[in-house]
Amino acid sequence: MNHLQGIHHVAYRCRDAKETVDFYHNVLGMTFVIAFAEDHVPSTGEYDPYMHVFLDAGGGNVLAFFELPQQPEMGRDPNTPEWVQHIAFKVDSEDALLAGKARAEAAGCEVIGPTDHGIFRSIYFFDPNGHRLELACDIGTDQEITELRRVAPDMLEEWSRTKKAPRHADWLHAKARASHRSQT
Template sequence: MTGHPITLGGIHHAAYRCKDAKETVEWYARVLGMEYTTAFAEDHVPSTGEFDPYMHVFLDAGNGNVLAFFELPNQPEMGRDGNTPAWVQHLAFKVGSEEELLAAKAHVEEQGIDVLGPTHHGIFKSIYFFDPNGHRVELACDIGTDEQYAELKRVAMPMLDEWSQTKKAPRHADWLHEIARKEHGHQA
């Protein structure tokens, strides 16, 4: 969109809650190789001034991306939105190839963590598992062609418009499912 008054330069950081800051930092370093870079700890929330001690930790997710967590010891035990399925809210990280994805799966499983996948999404493949806080983590590698990505961009608005009217899955990108079925030897 040109002429918009805001020009974004990417995501500065995404922040989630954790049960234990140290455990979380150590888990992300051991399981995903993320470097712990920064921490802020305050007794009062800078934006609101309210008393709510916290530890805010930051991890390097690669390519200038930062993942952050808050430990909030004075708040009720953390939970999750019971009305949203566990598979919906997740952190997805990119890996460079299918080989890297399979190596990552083996590494994560060696850590004693259950892994689902690889799941074929037509233009990318993913594996899924949970961190010690109950956050779902996805590792994904892109496998699509430039033409496939261009077609998905072309049908994005018609799909959104149809979904808004019907609340049923639009069929504009059924070819993605066909790609996955063929790889797994299933018939359409």
Template sequence: MSTTAPELKRIHHVAYRCNDAKETVEWYERVLGMTYTTAFAEDKVPSTGEDDPYMHVFLDCGGGNVLAFFELPGQPAMGRDPNTPVWVQHLAFEVADEAALLAAKAHIEAQGIAVLGPTFHGVFRSIYFFDPNGHRVELACNIGTPEQYAELKRVAPLMLDEWSQTKRAPRHAEWLHKDPNA
């Protein structure tokens, strides 16, 4: 039997856990300008039938992208994987350009939120901060040229193969590490 991979249209939504649905919705509206669109609340999980009350909230991030959260009052307190560094798991959103990134940083800091960056990543710059649930959030703006993105696409398979063999950072795109503004 032959099968074909599905033709995906977009990410429908990405869901994370939150401590308090109302606080989370208000924070994402105030800090990042997202629009709260939908909520589902159930006492039983539709897919499994388990008795586990939840509130599932959805926020429009723009461009057809949706970020969702679950508040699970019947479950143990939220935690994070202690074996994964805090900088690894994060939500990243794109802003238009460096001016928008710096304006966002000023807005977020004015909310009393500590912001790290901007950080140079070769073809984009980012800032980082945490939401009220402890999720790390990144705002990024692309700064690369079409030629740089084409080169990254070209070397991606080479880098993955080398990484798979050595577990050390391949240097096929060494130019990425040279910040022209530094």
């Protein structure tokens, strides 16, 4: 296998390509970079007109969407809670996180957070298509990240056996709770 060089793009479905591009540009500051429109799917040859739009998510990352006007209305997996499937974007500071929150709220989005996860803080909101979005800024120390990497295999092994949250990183949750208490 060739060595992977990263993710070329991640693609999701949207209800309206223009509305989606406008949202991601106006709320998250992404640049609309490429669009493809076809009547036939190149990989299968089937007739299924679509618009495929690509947005620059920063750092060489590309987020893409398909508008599929002849397909049934888009939905989501009813067996998966809406908080599980989401797109998380990294911001460089807590100030940028709060600015993102203000921008999303100004666009009419209901925003949850900031939520403290111990090594990063996040806000959450939905795009016009119902995709949950997260903005996250790292706050963890190098020592904390190193420790989490050290215990990750043990945590996964314990989870695999018990399906209960392992306690290898209780210190992380205590840190987040302490931060939450100091902010309230």
